Amino acid sequence: MSLPNLAIDPARLWDTIMDTAKIGGTAKGGIKRLTLTELDAEVRRWFIAACEEAGCTVTIDDMGNIFARRPGRDNSLPPIAIGSHLDTQPTGGKYDGIIGVLSGLELLRTLRDAGYETTHPIEVIDWTNEEGSRFAPAMLSSGVFGGQFTRDWAYAREDRDGVRFGDALTEIGFVGEEPCGQHPLAAHFELHIEQGPILEAEDRVIGVVTGVQGMRWYEVTVTGNDSHAGSTPMPLRHDALLAAARMIEAVHQIAIRNAPDAVGTVGLIEARPNSRNVIPGEVFFTVDFRHPDDAVLASMEQALHAALSGIAEASAVTHAVSCIWNSPAVRFDAECIGAVRHAAEQGGFPHRDIISGAGHDSAYVAAVAPTSMIFVPCARGISHNELESAEPEHVAAGANVLLQAVLAMDSTLVERARA
Numbered sequence: 041m042s043l044p045n046l047a048i049d050p051a052r053l054w055d056t057i058m059d060t061a062k063i064g065g066t067a068k069g070g071i072k073r074l075t076l077t078e079l080d081a082e083v084r085r086w087f088i089a090a091c092e093e094a095g096c097t098v099t100i101d102d103m104g105n106i107f108a109r110r111p112g113r114d115n116s117l118p119p120i121a122i123g124s125h126l127d128t129q130p131t132g133g134k135y136d137g138i139i140g141v142l143s144g145l146e147l148l149r150t151l152r153d154a155g156y157e158t159t160h161p162i163e164v165i166d167w168t169n170e171e172g173s174r175f176a177p178a179m180l181s182s183g184v185f186g187g188q189f190t191r192d193w194a195y196a197r198e199d200r201d202g203v204r205f206g207d208a209l210t211e212i213g214f215v216g217e218e219p220c221g222q223h224p225l226a227a228h229f230e231l232h233i234e235q236g237p238i239l240e241a242e243d244r245v246i247g248v249v250t251g252v253q254g255m256r257w258y259e260v261t262v263t264g265n266d267s268h269a270g271s272t273p274m275p276l277r278h279d280a281l282l283a284a285a286r287m288i289e290a291v292h293q294i295a296i297r298n299a300p301d302a303v304g305t306v307g308l309i310e311a312r313p314n315s316r317n318v319i320p321g322e323v324f325f326t327v328d329f330r331h332p333d334d335a336v337l338a339s340m341e342q343a344l345h346a347a348l349s350g351i352a353e354a355s356a357v358t359h360a361v362s363c364i365w366n367s368p369a370v371r372f373d374a375e376c377i378g379a380v381r382h383a384a385e386q387g388g389f390p391h392r393d394i395i396s397g398a399g400h401d402s403a404y405v406a407a408v409a410p411t412s413m414i415f416v417p418c419a420r421g422i423s424h425n426e427l428e429s430a431e432p433e434h435v436a437a438g439a440n441v442l443l444q445a446v447l448a449m450d451s452t453l454v455e456r457a458r459a
């Protein structure tokens with residue numbers, strides 16, 4: 041299939057990214073624009089005005105998700121959507137989520153300037169609270185949209201000051217009338233920085249994202265006996281920290297045994313009483329396992345239980361472990377993936393298939409609409425950091441792939457309906 045001779049305006053896209061980065065911009069060149077704050081409201085109002093200027097009508101649902109709609113030839117059809125998020129981490133960068141929404145805006149402007157008419161309406165979506173930094177969990181509103189959470193449960197989430205999500209949403213004036221999830225989409229595409237080092241290391245410009253890996257989080261408490269570091273002989277100790285050290289090594293080995301796709305991390309540890317001359321009596325630590333295949337994750341979980349039990353017994357301590365989060369692996373839609381891959385090939389961009397290591401709005405939207413994602417490199421894989429950086433030509437390449445994938449999907453769906 042040949043693709044329409046259309047391209048986005050790279051300078052206009054880059055200027056838009058840099059201009060909006062001033063809303064919540066930090067001295068170190070990042071953005072602090074936490075969800076449902078006045079700064080979030082400011083960028084939302086800017087986004088709505090920019091989309092209306094590009095010929096869109098805007099609706100908002102009762103989770104504050106914003107849908108900017110450019111009409112198509114047949115407005116009885118569900119829209120082809122482009123979505124991501126404009127909220128950031130407290131020390132966020134200028135690109136995470138933002139390039140996905142602003143590339144959508146650039147696509148609207150490109151279609152307007154060319155007078156190009158799609159058959160399906162096109163919508164650009166700003167999903168509320170992707171980051172989960174102020175209100176946990178992450179991807180809260182795309183999660184309600186995709187049926188993962190109920191609206192009322194989401195409304196009851198509280199930030200550290202005890203402010204409810206629902207009240208914060210009301211406060212900034214973004215409770216829309218449409219019930220979240222009552223908004224059929226023909227397809228959903230998301231452009232995002234990779235947030236990992238693979239594309240940069242391989243000199244590729246486009247990641248054709250085929251899915252999001254499964255994630256499981258555990259909490260482990262190891263219990264031994266506090267006692268004097270000088271007067272307790274080695275064979276008589278019940279050292280919870282020593283046992284935990286062996287367990288951490290076991291977590292590492294379980295991930296290594298399931299290489300190359302598995303990762304395992306102990307990122308948080310607390311030892312008590314945490315005193316230099318006391319044998320630690322209790323240790324708490326977390327485990328984060330990820331893999332693209334849920335069956336492998338299940339076997340990693342079994343291996344974790346076996347390793348922890350064996351080590352606890354050998355170390356003369358007891359332990360308790362619980363799984364506190366299980367996010368299954370997501371496989372994106374084959375047709376959407378194909379549209380992205382074809383657009384990357386036709387554009388002459390070096391590309392590879394890739395699985396997302398991080399969660400994204402698209403992971404939840406995929407439950408209710410054919411979905412896929414496009415990754416572009418970010419410097420040294422750094423994100424959730426003010427140093428986050430992406431090359432203008434990579435962002436432009438991603439936006440052009442997005443444009444062509446959306447237009448190809450529009451044609452494909454129309455041809456199928458005719459056949």
Ligand SMILES: [Zn+2]
Binds near residue numbers: 125137
């Ligand atoms: Zn993001």
